[in-house]
Amino acid sequence: MSAPFGRRSCEVSENRASAGYRVFSLLDPEGPQPAPGQFYMLATAERWSGGDGRPFLPRAISVAETGPAARGVRLDFLIEGVGPGTDRFCELEPGERVWITGPLGNAFSEPRQQHPDAAGAILVGGGIGVAPLALLRRGFSERGVPHRVLLGFRNREHSGGLELFCSAAGALCPEVRLASEDGHAGHRGYVTDLLATILAGDDARSGVVYSCGPPPMLEAVRSLCAAHEVACQLALESPMACGFGACFGCAVPRPEGGYLRLCVDGPVIWGDEVGPTAADADAGARERDLRL
Amino acid sequence: MISANEREQSTWAVDFCGISLAHPVVNASGTYDAIAARRVFGDALLEDFPFSAFVSKTITPEPRAGNAPRRIWETPAGMLNSIGLPNKGLEGFLAEDLPQLAELPVPLIVSVMATGRPEFARLVEAVGAREEVAAIELNISCPNVLSGLIVGEQPSETEALMDALRPLTGKPLIVKLTPNVSDPAAVAAAAEQGGADAVSLINTLKASAFDPGTGEPALAAGHGGLSGPAVRPVALQQLRAVSAATEIPAIGMGGICNGADAVEFIAAGATLVAVGTESFRDPRAGARVAAELRSARPKRLAAPVPLDLE
Numbered sequence: 001m002s003a004p005f006g007r008r009s010c011e012v013s014e015n016r017a018s019a020g021y022r023v024f025s026l027l028d029p030e031g032p033q034p035a036p037g038q039f040y041m042l043a044t045a046e047r048w049s050g051g052d053g054r055p056f057l058p059r060a061i062s063v064a065e066t067g068p069a070a071r072g073v074r075l076d077f078l079i080e081g082v083g084p085g086t087d088r089f090c091e092l093e094p095g096e097r098v099w100i101t102g103p104l105g106n107a108f109s110e111p112r113q114q115h116p117d118a119a120g121a122i123l124v125g126g127g128i129g130v131a132p133l134a135l136l137r138r139g140f141s142e143r144g145v146p147h148r149v150l151l152g153f154r155n156r157e158h159s160g161g162l163e164l165f166c167s168a169a170g171a172l173c174p175e176v177r178l179a180s181e182d183g184h185a186g187h188r189g190y191v192t193d194l195l196a197t198i199l200a201g202d203d204a205r206s207g208v209v210y211s212c213g214p215p216p217m218l219e220a221v222r223s224l225c226a227a228h229e230v231a232c233q234l235a236l237e238s239p240m241a242c243g244f245g246a247c248f249g250c251a252v253p254r255p256e257g258g259y260l261r262l263c264v265d266g267p268v269i270w271g272d273e274v275g276p277t278a279a280d281a282d283a284g285a286r287e288r289d290l291r292l
Numbered sequence: 293m294i295s296a297n298e299r300e301q302s303t304w305a306v307d308f309c310g311i312s313l314a315h316p317v318v319n320a321s322g323t324y325d326a327i328a329a330r331r332v333f334g335d336a337l338l339e340d341f342p343f344s345a346f347v348s349k350t351i352t353p354e355p356r357a358g359n360a361p362r363r364i365w366e367t368p369a370g371m372l373n374s375i376g377l378p379n380k381g382l383e384g385f386l387a388e389d390l391p392q393l394a395e396l397p398v399p400l401i402v403s404v405m406a407t408g409r410p411e412f413a414r415l416v417e418a419v420g421a422r423e424e425v426a427a428i429e430l431n432i433s434c435p436n437v438l439s440g441l442i443v444g445e446q447p448s449e450t451e452a453l454m455d456a457l458r459p460l461t462g463k464p465l466i467v468k469l470t471p472n473v474s475d476p477a478a479v480a481a482a483a484e485q486g487g488a489d490a491v492s493l494i495n496t497l498k499a500s501a502f503d504p505g506t507g508e509p510a511l512a513a514g515h516g517g518l519s520g521p522a523v524r525p526v527a528l529q530q531l532r533a534v535s536a537a538t539e540i541p542a543i544g545m546g547g548i549c550n551g552a553d554a555v556e557f558i559a560a561g562a563t564l565v566a567v568g569t570e571s572f573r574d575p576r577a578g579a580r581v582a583a584e585l586r587s588a589r590p591k592r593l594a595a596p597v598p599l600d601l602e
Contacts, residue, residue, distance in 0.1 A: 002332065002333050002334030002336065003332055003333055004333070004336070005333040005334070005336035005337055005340060005575065005576065006333075006340075006574065006575050006576035007573075007574050007575065007576070043573065049369070052368050053367075053368025053369040053370075053522070054366055054367075054368055054369075055366065056366055056367070056368070056369055056370060056371065056520060056573075057366050057371060057572060057573060058572075058573055099574075101574075101575060104332060238361065239361070239362055239363070239364050239365070240364075241364050241366075241371060241373075241569075241572040242571070242572035242573075242575070244328065244329055244332040244333070244575055245325045245327075245328025245329060245331070245332060246323060246324050246325050246328070246329065246571060246572060246575075247323070247364060247373070247375075247572050248322075248325075248358060248363065248375045248378060249363045249364035249373065249375070251358060251359075251360075251361045251363055251378075252361070253360070253361075257357065258357045259357060259358060259361075259378070261328070264328050264331065264332065291366065
């Protein structure tokens with residue numbers, strides 16, 4: 001389904017804290033329902049340029065949750081303030097307006113599109129990267145696709161978005177397991193430790209892994225899945241000016257040479273479509289671009 | 293009997309090197325992939341195409357993958373890029389892209405670049421022979437490929453290249469000027485002397501940034517080209533100087549975000565204006581700029597604005 005052509009102005013209906021992150025909601029009167037993994041290019045209608053002339057470009061943000069609104073759809077975005085653009089989103093107030101273009105990019109596919117006997121899905125999220133997995137999990141839950149969810153966080157501050165994986169009563173859904181580097185919740189260590197244990201089981205190959213998170217985590221997921229011959233889909237992030245194939249900024253190396261354009265060829269990529277270093281090719285030592 | 297609306301349409305239309313355009317706003321080469329945009333937005337792109345002519349991304353003789361990331365970096369009121377001209381090469385372009393670009397509802401201008409005159413000639417002959425192509429833009433100014441700088445920096449090199457290419461096609465040849473020279477008007481005059489039908493300016497300004505977190509260059513290539521509103525005043529002065537030194541029409545660009553910006557470029561001597569980086573922020577920016585220009589354009593701009601000689 002095509003995205004509406006051009007950007008459109010949407011009203012902010014809510015902006016709430018979620019641990020150290022924020023979740024803000026937009027009312028999109030004309031757009032289609034986004035699919036899990038898709039993203040929008042977002043820029044506030046007012047004050048989208050601070051004292052030093054930034055932010056200037058819109059920011060590519062995955063949709064974390066969506067639902068029907070009185071008119072059109074509600075779009076929820078999980079935000080970590082790490083730079084002038086995301087900081088501006090964090091301070092949005094209800095009634096303000098945001099320019100959006102989208103939904104853009106591809107989406108996660110169903111386990112059975114990968115192989116007809118797929119028994120289920122394993123979702124692996126880290127930090128702010130849990131966002132697209134929240135929408136994916138809800139879809140699997142509603143359609144009865146067996147799934148397990150592994151979420152990892154550095155510490156409590158970086159554990160925002162967990163409520164997106166909770167039942168209406170507020171309890172964490174039973175299929176969710178947590179890992180934290182500081183041990184404040186769940187397994188003390190990396191979320192990929194949990195994945196390694198599961199993949200060591202006999203039936204691992206009947207599952208499909210879906211993952212989003214910081215580049216070193218994605219690379220660990222990709223190599224674990226490759227070692228166990230488990231199919232995996234990774235939602236990657238790359239510097240992106242436009243989101244619709246115009247700027248050629250979001251290049252991700254292909255194993256066979258050349259580059260993907262993450263905005264139109266992704267952001268969801270099969271693990272074997274990227275090389276061993278592609279998932280962290282851009283990040284270097286950084287976990288996340290601190291300028292967004 | 294001509295209706296008021298039709299009269300308005302006809303006065304709004306622009307003749308550019310014999311090509312009739314519905315309005316004066318085109319895209320800057322390399323800032324809009326109409327094929328990808330049609331995949332993303334569907335045929336709504338064609339029904340509401342933002343530009344009055346479409347300028348392709350630069351085509352080179354052989355395919356290019358482009359530069360390694362990181363390729364872009366946000367800067368104050370602008371951005372750096374070092375994309376590296378990824379393209380399918382001449383054969384791939386003619387076979388795969390040109391048929392799709394021919395479906396656009398506007399005239400097509402194909403941008404070409406090569407490192408030597410024989411290769412440049414091969415591109416101009418092959419592209420110029422295709423009836424889908426209305427005009428050719430010669431990229432002698434891309435700051436990301438070393439060879440591009442050489443011709444565009446030198447009036448004599450520019451005129452010699454034009455002497456070689458001019459006889460090869462009857463189609464309009466537009467020379468894209470580099471701003472990274474001390475005297476762009478001299479290069480523009482040389483292009484005109486060599487038979488160019490028009491010039492377009494500015495390309496991006498050679499620029500650098502460093503990641504303050506690591507101290508490393510922000511772009512993998514070390515440097516890139518600056519675009520966006522940050523370059524607009526530089527573009528306007530270069531356009532004034534080029535317009536004063538030449539008789540041929542100019543396509544003015546450099547940080548145009550809205551109709552008021554476009555008015556400035558027309559005041560500085562542009563026949564057409566091009567929208568580049570702003571399309572990244574607003575995929576329909578071209579149509580918006582055209583509509584705003586239409587309502588904002590002062591009547592006194594019918595006459596060129598004289599340039600004070602400094």
